[in-house]
Amino acid sequence: MKSNERVSGATSGALSPDVFSPRCPSRVLFDHVTSRWALLILVALSNQTLRWGELSRLLQPVTDKMLAQALRTLEADRLVRREVYPEVPPRVDYSLTERGQELVALLRPVVDWAQTHAEEIIADAD
Amino acid sequence: MKSNERVSGATSGALSPDVFSPRCPSRVLFDHVTSRWALLILVALSNQTLRWGELSRLLQPVTDKMLAQALRTLEADRLVRREVYPEVPPRVDYSLTERGQELVALLRPVVDWAQTHAEEIIADAD
Numbered sequence: 001m002k003s004n005e006r007v008s009g010a011t012s013g014a015l016s017p018d019v020f021s022p023r024c025p026s027r028v029l030f031d032h033v034t035s036r037w038a039l040l041i042l043v044a045l046s047n048q049t050l051r052w053g054e055l056s057r058l059l060q061p062v063t064d065k066m067l068a069q070a071l072r073t074l075e076a077d078r079l080v081r082r083e084v085y086p087e088v089p090p091r092v093d094y095s096l097t098e099r100g101q102e103l104v105a106l107l108r109p110v111v112d113w114a115q116t117h118a119e120e121i122i123a124d125a126d
Numbered sequence: 127m128k129s130n131e132r133v134s135g136a137t138s139g140a141l142s143p144d145v146f147s148p149r150c151p152s153r154v155l156f157d158h159v160t161s162r163w164a165l166l167i168l169v170a171l172s173n174q175t176l177r178w179g180e181l182s183r184l185l186q187p188v189t190d191k192m193l194a195q196a197l198r199t200l201e202a203d204r205l206v207r208r209e210v211y212p213e214v215p216p217r218v219d220y221s222l223t224e225r226g227q228e229l230v231a232l233l234r235p236v237v238d239w240a241q242t243h244a245e246e247i248i249a250d251a252d
Binding site: 019020022024026027028029030031033034035036039040043044049058059060061064077078079099103104106107109110111113114117118119121122123 | 146148150151152153154155156157159160161162165166169170175184185186187203204205225228229233234235236237239240241243244245247248249
């Protein structure tokens with residue numbers, strides 16, 4: 001019983017209980033935005049508009065399939081805006097929505113932390 | 127040329143250039159901590175020690191293989207501490223290291239944001 005209590009303590013705790021419920025919207029959203037490519041796309045677009053090819057080069061070795069999937073999800077969540085210009089060949093621009101910018105502002109300290117500690121942490125792990 | 131300039135602008139920009147370089151330590155670390163299960167483990171352990179079975183229940187539908195892999199990576203990065211007690215059956219506790227606590231403190235606003243906006247965002251996406 002003791003271990004069950006601890007788990008139920010966790011799910012009713014102060015910190016984001018719902019991300020632990022598989023069918024809860026916040027878990028679904030959490031899964032969307034914490035996918036490796038989604039996060040890198042959000043960071044890449046944080047202060048600029050990019051085209052498909054630019055994103056693809058920046059996120060190498062992402063595959064077209066993974067990139068397309070991540071962008072579709074971010075677009076459906078209205079974190080990323082996709083604009084198609086009637087040019088030949090067609091030009092497609094990706095940028096952050098206001099909601100996307102809000103999220104990226106929160107992600108920035110996490111990314112900065114990863115940058116600062118990366119070498120030390122990866123060296124530890126070797 | 128214009129599109130190349132934009133990409134190179136991105137990689138030398140103010141926000142975390144290195145996460146875009148596949149062999150850079152910060153990209154490796156970024157991949158570790160942004161895996162779905164790693165993030166949920168970090169959040170789960172944010173203010174408590176948990177055993178294997180408790181983590182497993184909390185993170186359902188995680189498989190044993192995924193959980194073991196995520197915990198090994200977090201342990202190697204010294205974000206999570208694993209303590210084995212010589213009991214029968216053996217008791218294994220997982221908790222955050224100081225470094226892990228530092229990271230979780232930065233992740234908390236992201237998780238809170240996801241919680242607050244989840245319903246609205248998932249509804250948009252339907």
